[in-house]
Each structure stands twice: as structure tokens, then as C-alpha cells.
Amino acid sequence: xxxxxxELYQELIMEHNxxxxxxxxxxxxxxxxxxxxxxxxxQIKLRxxxxxxxxxxLMFEGKGCAISIASASLLTExxxxxxxxxxxxxxxxxxxxxxxxxxxxxxxxxxxxLAALIGVQAFPSRVKCATLAWHTLExxxxxxxxxxxxx
Amino acid sequence: MDKHFGKVFxxxxxxxxxxxxxxxxxxIKHRPLVYLDNAATSQKPQCVIDALDRYYSHYxxxxxxxxxxxxxxxxxxxxxxxxxxxxxxxxxESCQIIFVKGTxxxxxxxxxxxxxxxxxxxxxxxxxxxxxxxxIVPWQVLCEQTGxxxxxxxxxxxxxxxxxEYEACLSEKTxxxxxxxxxxxxxxxxxxxxxxxxARAVGAITLIDGAQAIPHLRVDVQDLDCDFxxxxxxxxxxxxxxxxxxxxxxxxxxxxxxxxxxxxxQSVSFEKTxxxxxxxKFEAGTPHIEGAIGLHVALDYLHSLGYEGIxxxxxxxxxxxxxxxxxxxxxxIGEAKEKTSILSFMVDxxxxxxxxxxxxxxxxxxxxGHHCAMPLMEFFKVPSTVRASFAFYNTQDEIDALxxxxxxxxxxxx
Ligand SMILES: Cc1ncc(COP(=O)(O)O)c(C=O)c1O
Numbered sequence: 001x002x003x004x005x006x007e008l009y010q011e012l013i014m015e016h017n018x019x020x021x022x023x024x025x026x027x028x029x030x031x032x033x034x035x036x037x038x039x040x041x042x043q044i045k046l047r048x049x050x051x052x053x054x055x056x057x058l059m060f061e062g063k064g065c066a067i068s069i070a071s072a073s074l075l076t077e078x079x080x081x082x083x084x085x086x087x088x089x090x091x092x093x094x095x096x097x098x099x100x101x102x103x104x105x106x107x108x109x110x111x112x113x114l115a116a117l118i119g120v121q122a123f124p125s126r127v128k129c130a131t132l133a134w135h136t137l138e139x140x141x142x143x144x145x146x147x148x149x150x151x
Numbered sequence: 152m153d154k155h156f157g158k159v160f161x162x163x164x165x166x167x168x169x170x171x172x173x174x175x176x177x178x179i180k181h182r183p184l185v186y187l188d189n190a191a192t193s194q195k196p197q198c199v200i201d202a203l204d205r206y207y208s209h210y211x212x213x214x215x216x217x218x219x220x221x222x223x224x225x226x227x228x229x230x231x232x233x234x235x236x237x238x239x240x241x242x243x244e245s246c247q248i249i250f251v252k253g254t255x256x257x258x259x260x261x262x263x264x265x266x267x268x269x270x271x272x273x274x275x276x277x278x279x280x281x282x283x284x285x286x287i288v289p290w291q292v293l294c295e296q297t298g299x300x301x302x303x304x305x306x307x308x309x310x311x312x313x314x315x316e317y318e319a320c321l322s323e324k325t326x327x328x329x330x331x332x333x334x335x336x337x338x339x340x341x342x343x344x345x346x347x348x349x350a351r352a353v354g355a356i357t358l359i360d361g362a363q364a365i366p367h368l369r370v371d372v373q374d375l376d377c378d379f380x381x382x383x384x385x386x387x388x389x390x391x392x393x394x395x396x397x398x399x400x401x402x403x404x405x406x407x408x409x410x411x412x413x414x415x416x417q418s419v420s421f422e423k424t425x426x427x428x429x430x431x432k433f434e435a436g437t438p439h440i441e442g443a444i445g446l447h448v449a450l451d452y453l454h455s456l457g458y459e460g461i462x463x464x465x466x467x468x469x470x471x472x473x474x475x476x477x478x479x480x481x482x483x484i485g486e487a488k489e490k491t492s493i494l495s496f497m498v499d500x501x502x503x504x505x506x507x508x509x510x511x512x513x514x515x516x517x518x519x520g521h522h523c524a525m526p527l528m529e530f531f532k533v534p535s536t537v538r539a540s541f542a543f544y545n546t547q548d549e550i551d552a553l554x555x556x557x558x559x560x561x562x563x564x565x
Binding site: 041 | 501502503504505508509512519520521525534535563564
């Protein structure tokens with residue numbers, strides 16, 4: 001397989017796509033939001049239990065391409081037990097990395113497993129798939145009720 | 152372009168035709184481009200590209216505004232295009248041809264200029280379940296404005312409109328019936344002539360969304376007896392940004408303008424403005440002049456190829472691709488008896504977006520997504536499909552190239 005493709009669909013991504021973590025409905029929850037990517041029809045619902053600015057638990061459900069599902073799954077793994085400030089910071093790092101910002105070359109260590117999504121860089125049209133869950137997170141934290149869209 | 156081709160293109164005809172399209176020589180990721188996204192927009196033959204170049208190099212000027220030589224040349228070319236379109240659609244008069252941005256604008260124009268003044272609460276607008284968003288949303292807007300109701304004639308699992316159900320949806324309440332001639336997502340050809348007659352029998356006016364039909368079928372608006380017919384130039388080998396609304400004269404004449412501005416007036420004073428006659432009443436502002444000129448050349452080009460040869464070649468490609476799709480155990484979405492060269496499919500339960508990315512890596516351009524027909528995707532219970540849409544310049548080799556990637560997709564997702 002072509003290198004860029006192999007990088008995009010690397011094993012960790014495919015594994016999270018096949019077996020997404022924290023998949024389902026979290027009830028009760030304090031925050032939730034729905035995210036939608038109108039280009040490809042990907043839909044994700046994210047529910048979180050937040051106490052004292054700490055993400056105690058979070059779960060997602062939805063339909064989408066391998067990248068959006070794996071990204072959502074990786075997000076839930078990365079954010080469990082993190083503070084809101086840490087979550088925002090991680091999103092900034094992640095977004096800068098995917099969009100290939102110059103300062104992002106130093107981020108990969110801090111991204112942990114999320115770095116598996118770096119391959120998306122070579123596929124600009126797929127960045128929205130990878131960031132859908134994160135935009136949904138932002139909406140949930142802002143407690144916006146209307147579905148967010150990545151367009 | 153003076154050459155006329157036979158009812159079946161020979162291999163050398165096909166090579167010659169392919170050579171008319173410079174973009175087909177482009178390489179994507181070091182491989183020859185395989186362009187199978189013709190339903191989204193078609194490629195442009197050299198003659199169309201040259202016509203745009205000639206206009207800007209030799210007679211660029213505004214139309215209907217100047218007495219100088221260039222303006223006259225531009226005006227003549229612009230109006231000749233209108234005549235060409237009228238002739239092409241077999242319209243009675245060229246003033247029934249309104250240049251618009253595209254199919255979308257044509258439908259919005261009819262909704263707002265015809266529908267809005269006329270429709271009342273509880274009147275009905277009837278569409279079908281396979282419409283493009285541009286033949287859904289303008290009617291929803293109109294319903295919000297007038298209190299009218301939108302009804303939807305259902306389809307069967309093959310992707311055909313169920314004719315008994317369609318008839319059952321029609322009543323004296325139905326004021327507007329808006330139908331795709333061909334579904335962009337499935338390729339289904341609707342039996343619109345019979346459907347128009349049924350709509351007419353209850354007193355409804357009809358609008359046909361011909362965006363996908365004009366590239367494949369000869370259309371005769373008088374024979375169809377539709378009230379409005381819309382299409383986009385960019386899907387018939389012409390430029391983007393221009394399209395056509397055909398309308399029956401008495402309807403167009405009775406309708407108020409869609410937009411106000413220059414070109415569409417006879418006289419303006421602050422007390423009273425007198426509108427132009429057809430077609431200019433509906434063409435406010437400087438129009439897409441080179442678009443009209445390019446469309447004229449595109450229609451000439453299509454005419455020189457002939458619809459028989461085009462239909463034959465595209466049908467062969469569809470049969471070949473459908474056979475390969477079965478061989479590769481793909482789920483085909485849309486298996487109408489009457490369909491054009493559109494093949495929508497799913498590879499197992501792999502998301503179309505992933506399939507599209509992998510295909511693109513091998514230089515193959517297809518459309519993936521909901522094809523601006525989200526209710527239709529809902530009906531088939533898929534979030535999106537992969538859509539390969541073929542034009543007469545495509546080849547069996549290109550279809551082979553598409554299907555050679557399918558096992559590679561499965562390998563990644565095994
Ligand atoms: C069936 C159908 N209707 C309407 C449209 C809208 O055409 P345009 O975007 O050129 O206005 C399209 C093209 O996308 C189409 O396929």
C-alpha cells in the first residue's frame with residue numbers, strides 16, 4: 001500500500017474504528033452535544049460527566065468514516081480524568097498538528113496516542129473527519145444545544 | 152466539430168472524442184486521471200475552452216448596453232446562445248429561455264416568482280423522494296412563506312417512483328409538481344411525460360429538474376408539455392455559473408421579476424419602474440456572458456456527437472460497470488429499470504469517505520457522500536454512497552481501474 005495511505009489507515013486507527021472505546025450512551029451526564037459533518041454525513045453524539053472542572057466520564061455514539069470514529073474513540077480515551085483546561089489545550093495541539101501549523105512539529109510527544117492521526121495532514125479533505133469529535137466536545141462544553149457542523 | 156459521428160462510436164471515434172478533452176491527459180499522483188465524477192460536473196472540450204478564450208481575447212464587452220462594435224458582438228453572441236438553447240430544447244420562442252446561474256437558481260426563481268404570489272395555506276407542492284436538495288429546499292422555503300404543504304411521492308427499493316403512489320398524492324390541492332428528470336444519486340430516469348400529464352390533469356403546473364438529463368437525453372419541452380424545465384451548463388460540457396430556465400410564455404409573462412437591477416428595466420423613475428419584456432425581465436444585472444457563449448458551443452459539440460452515440464456508449468459503460476460491481480459483490484444503490492450511467496454503491500459496510508480517499512490515491516475521481524440527497528440516503532439506510540458517473544469519453548479501461556482498487560480497499564479494512 002501507498003505510504004501516505006498506510007500512514008492514514010495505520011493499525012491503531014483501524015483498531016479503534018473496529019472497536020471504539022467508550023461507545024454508547026452515558027446517563028446521567030452533565031454535558032452533551034451532537035456534531036455533524038455535512039460533507040459526508042458523519043454524525044457523533046458526545047456525552048460527558050463533568051465535576052469540578054474534571055471530566056469524570058465521557059461516551060460517544062454515532063456513524064461515520066474510519067477516521068471520525070477512531071478520532072472520537074481516541075478522544076474519549078485521552079480525555080477521561082482530564083481537566084477542562086487540559087482538554088482545551090489538547091484540542092489546540094491536535095488541531096494545529098492536523099492542519100500542519102509550523103509550531104506543531106513539537107506536539108507529537110504531548111499528543112500521545114492522538115498522534116496516530118497525524119497521517120490526516122496529507123489529506124486536507126479528511127481533517128474535518130478527524131476534528132468532528134473535538135468540535136462536538138467544544139459545543140458540549142459550551143453547552144450549545146444546536147448541533148455543531150464542521151462546515 | 153463539423154464532423155458527425157455515427158449511431159455507435161467506433162474505437163477511433165472514441166479516441167478522437169477523448170482527445171477533445173485536454174484535462175483527460177492530467178496526471179493525479181503520477182497516474183492518469185480517471186474521471187468518474189461526471190454527474191457532479193462534466194469536463195470541458197477544447198472548443199468550449201477556446202470559445203471563452205476568444206471572447207476575452209477578442210470581443211469582451213458588456214451586453215445590451217453599448218452601441219460600440221464590441222458590445223454588439225458580445226450582445227449578438229449572447230443572444231445567439233439563447234436561440235441555440237431554445238432550438239436545443241425545442242422551445243417555441245427564444246424569449247422563453249432565461250439565463251440563470253444554474254438549476255438551483257432556476258428552481259428558486261420559479262418558487263419565488265411563480266409560487267410565492269400564488270400559493271395559499273394548505274395548497275400543496277409535490278416532489279419525489281429522490282430529489283436533489285435544490286429541488287427540495289426552495290419548496291420548503293416557499294411552504295414557510297405561504298403555509299403551503301410539501302408532499303413527497305415515495306420510491307421503491309429499486310429507486311423508482313411508485314407511480315400509483317404518485318397519482319394518489321395528486322389532488323386539486325396540488326399547485327406545483329417538481330420532478331427530477333433523472334436522479335443524480337441513483338441514475339433513475341423518471342417517466343416524466345406521463346407524470347406531467349397526470350399533474351396537468353389535476354391543474355398543477357410542473358417543473359422539471361433536468362440537471363442530470365440534458366447530458367444524456369434529447370429533451371423536447373413542447374412534447375413533454377412541462378411548464379418549466381431547468382438545467383445547468385456545467386453538467387453538459389459547458390462552463391460553470393450559467394444555466395437555463397425554460398418556461399411557458401404565458402406563465403413567465405405573468406410572473407413578477409425575481410431580482411431588480413439593470414438590464415431588466417425599460418424605464419426607471421423614483422415613482423414607477425417599467426420592467427423589460429421577456430426574457431430580460433428575469434435577467435437583472437450583467438449576465439454571465441462568456442458562460443452563455445460557452446454553453447452555445449457545448450450544445451453544438453453535443454449535437455455533433457449525437458445523442459444516439461452518446462447514449463449507446465454510456466449504456467455500454469454502465470452495463471460493464473454494473474457487471475463488475477456484481478462480480479465484486481458490491482451493494483448497488485439504485486437499480487431502476489430505466490437508468491443513466493450512474494452507479495452508486497457501497498463496499499461492504501466501509502464508509503464511502505474512506506473508499507473515496509483510497510480511490511483518489513489511485514487517481515480515480517468519484518463522488519462520495521450523500522449527493523445532496525440526504526432524505527434518499529435515509530431511505531436506503533446508508534449514510535452515504537460511492538458514486539461513479541460515466542460520460543461518453545470514459546473507457547472500459549477506466550472502469551477496470553476503478554474496480555482494481557476495490558480489493559485494495561477491502562485489504563485496508565479487512
Ligand atoms: C438532479 C440535480 N438537480 C439540481 C442540481 C443542482 O445544480 P447546480 O448546482 O448546477 O445548480 C444538481 C447538481 O448538483 C443535480 O444533480
